Amino acid sequence: MSSKELPPSTTPFFPNQFITNQFYSKAQHVSEDTDLSGKVAIVTGANTGLGLECANQLLSYKLSQLIIAVRSLRKGEDAAIRLRKQYTNAKIEVWLLDMSSYDSIQAFASQIEGKLSRLDIAILNAGISNSTFRLASTGHEETMQVNFLSTMLLSILLLPPLKRKSPTGSPGRLTIVTSMLSLTAKFAQKDKIPLLEAFDDEKTFDGVDIYPTSKYLGLIFLWKLTDLVSADDVVVNCVEPGFVKGTSLQREAPAAIRFMLYLLKVTTARSMKLGATTYLDAAITKGKESHGCILMNWGIAPYPPLLYTVEGENIKERLWQETLEELRFVNVNGILESLIK
Template sequence: MKVSFGTFLRSQFAKQPPVLKADLAGKTVIVLGANTGLGFEASKHFASMNPGRLILACRSQSKGEAALEKLKAATGYTKAELWLIDLSDFESVKRFADKFERDGGRLDILVENAALSIPKFQPTKDGWESSLYVNDLATPLLAFLLLPAMIKTAERYSVIPRIVVVASETHYWVTLDKKVLQSPNILKTMGSSEYCTKDTMANRYPLTKMINIFFVRAFNDRLPVSTPLVIDAVNPGLCKTELMRDVKGFMAMIFGTLMNVLAFTAEEGSRQLVYGAIAHPDKPDGLRGQYLSACRIFEVSDFILSPEGVKAQNRIWNELVEILGDFDPRVPAIVDQYLTRSDCLVRC
């Protein structure tokens, strides 16, 4: 599928469907990046559905505490919890997952909303380009480490938990270049200082969102049909959030104009996150591995569906499991226990 700029413009002027509602009594919801923007607005929606537990996963203690107070004031919900996590640090992700494992509770909905968009190379302490690390390494790491808790929840409570990964329609406008595809390791090449020039960083955010979709599709390909779990990717559209706060100068003026003219509010965009988490409760399997936008299923980009894209998707999956497994050996063990090799992986 191709999406032109004109199609994008029309979608931004379209009226957004109302937010879905469900009874979340007794259920546990985790929202990443919950102190602001899409994450906070989605948390407000979930709070109005009275979940047993609502965990706001935030990087900052002070901003997280402020979000808790705002949430309580806006919704009257008093059971929200602040848990700290820094997706620019694998150790922080591991501590978060370990805390949840010790907590021993159920996990019904995981909304992986936190994302980073920066205009130039900024390395993590491990030397990776930061937005790739946050969006495409740490985000899957948390999903893998929390997967056993979600499977146990499904078995114990006869429910179908969901993982929602926030993607973007910008994935339609990018592809992986030949240098990356011909390299021995796609992720390590993309995350290196040598590759991250000013020109390549210009498309970094949409490329990380495309890799988010690769992850969702590859995960779903390997998830046995009998496993009661749904993973999907959602597009909130262009929204007024703090995502582009690091963009400066002329580009900041352009983005500012686009935001003023075209952008949805964060609340409108958050409805897509809620949709991915609770839509079609009677037939949730229809959302397995899907890309959702405007509260319905859309076909992903032609590149993702192409033989070249499918091959890249499987390579990235294998690299991801290896990279994360080097940090935490539980990752390949979880993959071996709960996921399977897809036929496509063997062919490609």
């Protein structure tokens, strides 16, 4: 049963769902005989944290070519050097990708078209969490820009090459990293018209809620996006890695929150290695049944309860139309129409 078909969860997130996630979930590791020879994968934000560990695990299954997509080429090369020493048979490249810049995302997509004859897997791991208000070069609040608008743009631009450059009978895989914190999102702007513009107002900026809400919006958009994409062409899913120690996502959070998170990580957090297995499970192990699904604790989970309601349907449509309008400069409607043909 898909995420859209599951009944919405009524379990309170904290502490009930959180405790289940961290202590009572059974890990599902990729089969030891998995062989990724000949395959090409992209991992964004792969110079550190979960992205780097994901890259390492992909390479351990004989991945032939890896694209590390990062905003700092120097940091990306530092990571690549370490990986090349360990995996001498793999081709490991570092490509520039600044998720706060539409120009950079388009240039990255052009590289894929021009340089790759094959593409099997794309794992969109890059994300930020700003506790203070900052505008990106696009004029939008930066966390919303990177985690939602830019991630959705890159997702759409990746769909055609994943469809065309993956072998017949083996659909491309697009896995987008989400967060269980989306379940805690206040989403105070949900009734605003226009919706996206409401996040660009510094006076109403919420440094605690912006990250969960940015991930929440990604789930709303992907509900509709995956209705237009055939799982025979590209399997698109979202993965929630759980609460993981060793990441630097909350480095800008206020000191009190960082201290609280430190205590939680010491007592409850998954290891980086275990967290990254959720990425591989979503992108390799799970099949077409995971298309359009949220994967949490190595299993298929429901969408947030709001999305099953009449109000949620209205929000889905408004967000969909506003996002397509925002991204019209790359002819997203034409790209989506081409996938249906």
